[in-house]
Amino acid sequence: MAIITKRESTGFLIKQRAFLKLYLITSIENGRSYGLQLLDDLQKGFEIFGFRPQASEIYRALYELEDEEGILEKKKIPMEGTKRKQIVVYQIKDKEAAKSYKKLVKADLDRCSGLLKKALEDNYG
Amino acid sequence: MAIITKRESTGFLIKQRAFLKLYLITSIENGRSYGLQLLDDLQKGFEIFGFRPQASEIYRALYELEDEEGILEKKKIPMEGTKRKQIVVYQIKDKEAAKSYKKLVKADLDRCSGLLKKALEDNYG
DNA sequence: AGATGAACAGCATGTTCATTT
DNA sequence: AAATGAACATGCTGTTCATCT
Numbered sequence: 001m002a003i004i005t006k007r008e009s010t011g012f013l014i015k016q017r018a019f020l021k022l023y024l025i026t027s028i029e030n031g032r033s034y035g036l037q038l039l040d041d042l043q044k045g046f047e048i049f050g051f052r053p054q055a056s057e058i059y060r061a062l063y064e065l066e067d068e069e070g071i072l073e074k075k076k077i078p079m080e081g082t083k084r085k086q087i088v089v090y091q092i093k094d095k096e097a098a099k100s101y102k103k104l105v106k107a108d109l110d111r112c113s114g115l116l117k118k119a120l121e122d123n124y125g
Numbered sequence: 126m127a128i129i130t131k132r133e134s135t136g137f138l139i140k141q142r143a144f145l146k147l148y149l150i151t152s153i154e155n156g157r158s159y160g161l162q163l164l165d166d167l168q169k170g171f172e173i174f175g176f177r178p179q180a181s182e183i184y185r186a187l188y189e190l191e192d193e194e195g196i197l198e199k200k201k202i203p204m205e206g207t208k209r210k211q212i213v214v215y216q217i218k219d220k221e222a223a224k225s226y227k228k229l230v231k232a233d234l235d236r237c238s239g240l241l242k243k244a245l246e247d248n249y250g
Numbered sequence: 251a252g253a254t255g256a257a258c259a260g261c262a263t264g265t266t267c268a269t270t271t
Numbered sequence: 272a273a274a275t276g277a278a279c280a281t282g283c284t285g286t287t288c289a290t291c292t
Contacts, residue, residue, distance in 0.1 A: 007260055007285055011175040013138045013237075015262070019244065026248045036274060045247075049240045050136040054264060057135075059276060079274090085271050087274070106249055112138075113241045115174045116234055119144065122170075123151045124231055132264055132281055140283070161253060179285060184255060204253090210292050212253065 013115070014108045020053060020061045022105045024090075025071065025098050034087045035059055062090060071097045138240070139233045145178060145186045147230045149215075150196065150223050159212045160184055187215060196222045 020042070027038055039058045046052065065072040073093035079085040092098050145167070152163055164183045171177065190197040198218035204210040217223050 005260075005286070010141075010177050010179060010285075012141045012144070012178075012284095016135075016137045017262075019137070022244065022248050034274080035276095045243075046240070049236055049243070051240060052135050053137075054135060055274090056265080056276080057263065059274095060263085063276085079271090082271085085273085102248065106245070109241055109245055111174055113238065113245075115171070115176060116238050116241070118170075118174070119147065120231070120234055120238070123147050123227065130265070130280075135264075137263095142283075159253080160255095180253090181255080181286080182284065185284085188255085204292090207292085210253085 013112050014105070016053070016057065017061055017064070018105055018108070020057060021065055021069075022102060024058070024061055024065060025092070025102060028072065028090050029092060029098070032089045032091055034089050035062060038062075066090065066093075069097060069101060070094055071101060138237050139230070141178070141182060142186055142189070143230055143233070145182060146190055146194075147227060149183070149186055149190060150217070150227060153197065153215050154217060154223070157214045157216055159214050160187060163187075191215065191218075194222060194226060195219055196226060 023042060024038060027033060027041065033041075035058055036055065039053065039055050042053050042058070062072065066074055071092065071094050072090040075089050075091065076086045077089055079087045148167060149163060152158060152166065158166075160183055161180065164178065164180050167178050167183070187197065191199055196217065196219055197215040200214050200216065201211045202214055204212045
C-alpha cells in the first residue's frame, strides 16, 4: 500500500496553468474561439518575451476550466468553410465564477510583481 | 539502452533556483554567512509575500554556485562561541563570474516583470 | 537542538502518439 | 494537414532521513 503525501507549495511564482487559464477566460469573454486559435494568439502575443506555451497546456487548461472550475462550457460547431469538420468552442458558463477566478489570479499577479520588484531592488538597488 | 530526451523550456517565469542564487550571491557579497542563516534571512524577507523557501533549495543553490558556476568557494570555520562546531561559509571566488551571472538574472527578472505587467493590462485593463 | 547534505518522491508541464475530420 | 486529447517522460523542488557537532 502506497503512502500518499500531499505536497505544500512554498509560494514562489504563479504557475503557468493558472496564468493561461486567466488568458483563456478573457479571450473567450471577448468572443468564442477554439484551442489552436487561442494557442496561436498566446504564442504570438508572448513571442517578444520568449514565452511559447504548448498546445497540450492549453487543452489541459481548458479542460480544467470546464470540468473542475465549472467556468466554461463546451460546444461542438462546424468549422467555418467546411461541411463536416467540427471544432470545439467554449463559452462562459458561470460569469460569477469567472469573475472570482480572475480576481484570485489578479491578487497572485500583484503578489508576483511585488516579489520581482523586491528582488530588483534588493540585488541591483 | 535508455533514450535521453532533452527538454526545452517554454520560457515562462524564472525558476526558484536562479532567483535564490541571485540573492545568495548578493548576501555573500555583503559579508559572509552560512546556509541556515541565509535561509532565515530569505524566509523573513519574503514572509509578507507568502514565499517560504526550503533549506534543501538553499543548499542545492549554494552547491551549484560553487561547483557548476565556479562563482563561490567554500570554507569551514569554527562557529562563533564554540570550540569545535564547524560551519560552512562561502565567499566570492570569481567576481567577474558573479557579476555576469547577476546581469543575466537581471535580464530575466526584467523580462518576467514585463510578462506580468502585460498580463495585468491584457486581462484587467 | 542546529547545521549540512544526500536520497527519495510528487507534481507541473514538455513530448510523443492516436484519433478524427 | 488541422484539431483534439490521451499517454508518457523529465526536471524542479518539496519531504524525509542520515550524519556530525
